[in-house]
Amino acid sequence: MEQAEVDFLTDPFSQEFVVQAAITAALVGVLCAVVGCFVVLRGLALMADSLAHGVLPGVAIAFMITANSDGLEPDRLAITAGALIAGLVTAAGTSAILRRSRLNADTAAAVAFVFMLSLGVVLISRVEGYAVDLNSFLFGDVLASDGSAAITSAVLCTVVLAAVAILYRPLLLLSFDARRAAALGVPVKTIESLLMVLITVAVVAGFLVVGSLLVLGMLLAPPAAGALIARRLPGMMLISAAIAAVSAPLGLLASWHLDLAAGASIVLVAVSAFILIALVRGSRI
Amino acid sequence: MVESKPLTDESEGLRISDLAVDYPAGRALDSLTFEVPRGASLAVLGPNGAGKTTLLHAIAGLIGTSHGEINPGAGTVALVPQEISVEPMFPITALDVVRMGRYQALGVFGRFRKSDHDLVAKACSQLEIGEFAEMRFGNLSGGQKRRVLLAQVVAQDAGLILLDEPFAGVDVPTVEAIKSLITSWGSSGRTVIVTTHDLESSARDYDFVAAINRKLVAFGPADRTLSEEVLTTTFAGRIARVGDFIVDTAHHHHGAG
Numbered sequence: 001m002e003q004a005e006v007d008f009l010t011d012p013f014s015q016e017f018v019v020q021a022a023i024t025a026a027l028v029g030v031l032c033a034v035v036g037c038f039v040v041l042r043g044l045a046l047m048a049d050s051l052a053h054g055v056l057p058g059v060a061i062a063f064m065i066t067a068n069s070d071g072l073e074p075d076r077l078a079i080t081a082g083a084l085i086a087g088l089v090t091a092a093g094t095s096a097i098l099r100r101s102r103l104n105a106d107t108a109a110a111v112a113f114v115f116m117l118s119l120g121v122v123l124i125s126r127v128e129g130y131a132v133d134l135n136s137f138l139f140g141d142v143l144a145s146d147g148s149a150a151i152t153s154a155v156l157c158t159v160v161l162a163a164v165a166i167l168y169r170p171l172l173l174l175s176f177d178a179r180r181a182a183a184l185g186v187p188v189k190t191i192e193s194l195l196m197v198l199i200t201v202a203v204v205a206g207f208l209v210v211g212s213l214l215v216l217g218m219l220l221a222p223p224a225a226g227a228l229i230a231r232r233l234p235g236m237m238l239i240s241a242a243i244a245a246v247s248a249p250l251g252l253l254a255s256w257h258l259d260l261a262a263g264a265s266i267v268l269v270a271v272s273a274f275i276l277i278a279l280v281r282g283s284r285i
Numbered sequence: 286m287v288e289s290k291p292l293t294d295e296s297e298g299l300r301i302s303d304l305a306v307d308y309p310a311g312r313a314l315d316s317l318t319f320e321v322p323r324g325a326s327l328a329v330l331g332p333n334g335a336g337k338t339t340l341l342h343a344i345a346g347l348i349g350t351s352h353g354e355i356n357p358g359a360g361t362v363a364l365v366p367q368e369i370s371v372e373p374m375f376p377i378t379a380l381d382v383v384r385m386g387r388y389q390a391l392g393v394f395g396r397f398r399k400s401d402h403d404l405v406a407k408a409c410s411q412l413e414i415g416e417f418a419e420m421r422f423g424n425l426s427g428g429q430k431r432r433v434l435l436a437q438v439v440a441q442d443a444g445l446i447l448l449d450e451p452f453a454g455v456d457v458p459t460v461e462a463i464k465s466l467i468t469s470w471g472s473s474g475r476t477v478i479v480t481t482h483d484l485e486s487s488a489r490d491y492d493f494v495a496a497i498n499r500k501l502v503a504f505g506p507a508d509r510t511l512s513e514e515v516l517t518t519t520f521a522g523r524i525a526r527v528g529d530f531i532v533d534t535a536h537h538h539h540g541a542g
Contacts, residue, residue: 041372041375041376043372166393166394167393169388169393170393172377172385173385173388175375176371176375176377176382176385177366177369177370177371179347179364179366180364180366180369180385180434182345182346182347183345183346183347183362183363183364184385184386184388184389184441185361185389226376227374227375227376228374230376231376231378231419231421232376232377232378232381233376233377235376236376
């Protein structure tokens with residue numbers, strides 16, 4: 001390999017903030033990819049999208065409490081906690097609508113998310129200076145990731161992967177057929193609720209990196225690519241985690257050299273991997 | 286083929302007393318009382334909407350009951366639903382689906398032991414799924430899927446087995462495989478309940494028959510229970526006599542009168 005080519009690949013990563021961004025995005029990518037397998041298998045894409053937008057009021061309230069008078073330097077941990085709480089409220093609201101009405105899951109998720117989104121926008125309209133940060137809410141700010149963001153992502157990733165390992169059999173049974181799972185003694189409602197918590201954590205972690213509009217790409221594209229190749233769920237998880245982990249540095253590389261938005265570049269690489277695999281697999285999809 | 290291990294538990298078979306189940310739309314089952322001895326087979330007959338599937342779901346504990354008691358007897362309860370909708374792309378092999386039958390006994394962490402592997406191997410051999418064991422479940426034909434789900438029940442080693450219309454839409458070899466499975470379950474002390482529209486087979490292939498239409502119309506030994514009067518009441522007149530056959534006009538299956 002020529003020196004120029006080596007430089008092309010290594011230059012961006014000589015900067016500490018790019019390395020931290022790559023580590024954070026890769027960890028969050030793996031987290032989203034593994035949880036995303038169950039989003040894909042259970043057909044929960046709209047539910048996940050609803051959670052991604054439902055975090056807005058929590059983010060707005062955390063911003064109002066912690067940002068200074070110029071609307072700058074909000075507390076990242078408070079934003080994360082606010083997003084997590086609002087996400088769980090959205091999930092619980094969706095479940096409540098489903099229990100109390102005969103609407104289907106898509107409609108219930110959409111009603112809950114539109115309520116949370118409009119509440120978030122109303123709150124934001126009361127905050128001066130939020131316009132600057134609204135951009136990072138929609139598209140994330142992966143390059144702002146510092147060492148503590150990488151550590152937070154590593155902790156979240158470890159906790160969520162451990163939870164998936166512990167709940168693997170019930171989650172597999174639930175995803176395969178909820179009725180069969182119940183007949184085999186799985187406490188379906190409890191496992192469904194725990195899955196919602198895992199998806200919420202993944203959405204919040206992903207939203208901090210790529211924003212609420214693009215987090216769905218991290219949840220869906222790598223698992224969808226994995227489903228095209230793998231014959232078994234562990235294989236699907238491994239392939240999708242590998243695609244997510246590689247998408248982070250590749251996306252940042254493209255972003256560095258082509259001067260593109262970092263978060264969007266990462267998601268674009270992951271979705272391109274899916275498209276490439278789909279084309280190669282051709283009629284076997 | 287490994288022989289099924291007879292259940293050693295001395296407890297009785299299935300006991301249902303004064304069972305009622307309500308849905309938002311109204312009462313689906315009312316005042317059902319019957320007993321099936323351990324190791325016996327029962328065919329549940331009735332028109333669409335009679336509550337056959339509801340009865341199985343209530344016994345399996347999938348739905349709540351409004352009144353009465355269900356005692357499933359010895360061992361765990363296994364249910365094979367009429368249909369299972371799994372995405373073709375779901376990454377799971379037929380063998381994995383059979384192995385799921387052991388999850389209840391093994392719990393969340395329990396590792397597969399030799400006895401578990403033996404039960405799975407026996408199930409695969411009994412249902413002859415060897416040649417498609419490593420294929421994706423979603424790519425199998427309807428009959429093959431039914432065999433895999435039945436193999437899962439064999440692997441589950443349950444004491445009470447509930448089959449919801451197992452003969453609907455499967456080929457002749459699969460029908461024969463299911464019938465021989467029901468016989469082998471009976472001889473190893475397992476109780477089997479089958480919902481069906483096949484009147485002729487109900488009278489011939491099972492120990493007991495329950496004719497239901499929200500309520501129990503008749504229950505008793507299979508060869509002595511299905512009178513023309515019982516069938517007429519059960520199917521609310523949707524039964525026609527054609528020559529020597531009685532026909533359930535809603536399903537076009539025939540049976541001896």
